[in-house]
Structures are given as structure tokens and as C-alpha cells.
Amino acid sequence: MHKNRFIEKFESKSDKELEHIAFNSKIFVLDARYAAILILKKRGNNSQAIKKIEKEYENRIQEETRKKENNIETKKQIIKHLKNIPIKEKKITPLKNGNKLEIKRLSNNNFEVRIEDNFRSALAPVIICKIITNSNYILFPFFYVKSILIYGIGGTFLFLILSSVGILKNDALLILLPIITVILFQIILTPFIYFITVYFFKNQIKQQ
Template sequence: MPKNRFLEKLESKSDKELEHIANNSKTFVFDARYAAILILKKRGFNSLTIENIEKEYDNRIQEETSKKENNIETKKQIINHLKNIPIKGNQKSLLKNGNILQIKRLSKQNFEVRIEDNFRSVLAPVIICKIITSSNYLLYPFFYIKSILIYGIGVTILFLILSLVGIIKDDVFLILSPLIFIISFQIILTPFIYFITVYFFKNHIKQS
């Protein structure tokens, strides 16, 4: 456990004040209550409060250990699931809300994760999952390259051709507007899409 920042702050308190702090879980955080009993023990103070807080401390340590172990097991489960997808393979799973979770294996360690719902998903960014070890991976947002190529660069080239034949105005900003729009749209959507996609990605694989 890291150094308790309350030890120095509570050192000047009387035994009665420290016992009050230790017993008052509604007003004081656990670290303050634990610091109080550590000081009392140091002073040779005997109280049932000390025993109770020490038991609470042990329970908290066990819970934290259990959570860490469960988190590692969950990550292993997700990684094992991902490794079963062939390279360049594309796995689609129906979610409870009717949308589709799509996982595409880009390489041995990298996967593209996205949610297909409607036209918005075509314009939205994706999540890249990179396997680091057998029990750990990294998730980060990335541009959806396919939509940039089709709707960004593709339409920009179309606008360029139309401007050359005089159908639309020969204006640089107008010609580049499709590319600017799609990139800007993906950047704006990134925070929202990231948390939504990661939530469904983790929960769906855990339940599968």
C-alpha cells in the first residue's frame, strides 16, 4: 500500500480524536481512518476499533487482489478470442441493441474494432486493439481509413474533375471540403465513439 498521506496530518490529534476518526466512516475516507489506528497502535493504545479497521483493511486488500486477478483473466479471455480470428479475417457479431460489432484482424498483433449501425458508422473513427502480451492489450482510437479513401479522397477527386470541366467553381476549399469534412467529423466523434466501442467490445467478448 502506498504511503498514507494522513499520517503526518493526524499525528497531533489526541487518542480520543483519532478513535473518533477511525469510527466515523461517513465523514472520513478509509485512508484517514487507517492512519488514525496506525498512530494509536504506535502509541500503545488498545481498542476494538483498531482490530475492526485492520480487518476492514485486509478485506479491502483481498478485494483489490481479486479485482486485479479478474481483470487479468478477462484480458486473457479477450486476447484468446482475438487470436482465433485469422489474419485479414473479419468477425461480425450481433449486439443486443441490434448493431453489429465488427472485428477485423489487420496483422498478427493488431485488430480494427468498430460498430456498424447506420450511415454514421461509415463516417466514424475506429478502435485499434494491439496485443502486447498474452495477458495485456492496448486500445486506442484511429481514423477509419476506408471512409477517408471513399468519401474523403474519392469525392475530392470527383470535385476536382468537375471543377476542371467547369461544372463547379474552381475553388480550393470547395474541392477539398469532402476530405476536410470526413477527417474533422471523425476527430469530433472520437471521444464518444471510443468509450461506446470499447464498452461493447469488452462486454460482448466476455459474454461470448
């Protein structure tokens, strides 16, 4: 159970003030009201609010526990689904908007997750899913290496050739422009791509 930060603040209040807090659910959050009745009980006060708020608090704890258990069960299902993907192979799932959710197993516990959307997705970052235990994993954004190799390094190499034959100005910044652009583009898109990809990743696997 988490520490109730209101208890120390309310210790100096009178019984009447504590009862006012306990009875005002529209003004005070449940933690504050629960702290008030804990202090009242400690003082031997038998306010009628005590049992009511104790039950309300107990119901909240049970709901939080239920959500936590459901979250763990959902993660177990997702991990089980991921482990059915052979290493170095992809699982492609069509989305309702016409795009595709692509999950590639990189190694035993690491997966690359991305949304395939023709050219735009080729310049977007990916999400890495790393399995920690049988009931937990972490998700974090990462550069889409294939995009950097093809458009970044490939484009830089092309600019270097064009520069060497005099078609482009022999300028280092200009030659490196493709790889700089691709990396910056992925960095800028990271926050948006992360939340969208994670949303579809969790919801699509839960439905399978």
C-alpha cells in the same frame, strides 16, 4: 500497498482526535481511519477500533486483489478470443440493437474494432486494439482509413473533376471540403464512439 497520504497529516493529532476519526466511518474514508489506527498502534494505544478497522482494511485489500485478478483473467480470455481470428479476416457479431460488432485482425497483435451501423458508421472513427502480452492489451481511437479514402479522397477527386469542367468554383478550400469534412467528423465523434465501442467490445467477447 499504496502510500497512505493521511499518516503525515494526522501525526500531530491527539489520541482522542485519532479515535474520533477512526470511529466515524460516515465522515472519514477508510484510508483516513486506517491511518488513524496505525498512529495509535505506533503510540501503544490499544483502542477497540484498531482490530475492527484492520479487518475492514484487510477485506478491502482482498476485494481489490480479487477484482484485479478477475480483470487479468478477463483480458486473457479476450486476447485468446482475438488470436483465433486469422490475419486480414473479420469476426462479425450481431448486437441486440441491430448493429454489428466488427473485429478485423490487421496483423499478429493489432486489431481494428468498429460498430457497423450502415452509413453512419462509415464516417465514424475506429478503435485499435494492440496486444501487449498474453494478459494485457491497450485500446485507442484511430481514423477509419477506408472512410477517408472513399468519402474524403474520393469526394475530393470528384470535386476536382467538377471544378475542372466548370460545374464547381475552382477554389482549393471547396475542392478539399470532402476530406476535411470526413476527418473533422471522425474527430468530433471520437469520444462518443470510443466508449460505446469499447463497452460492446469487452462485453460481447466475455459472453462468447
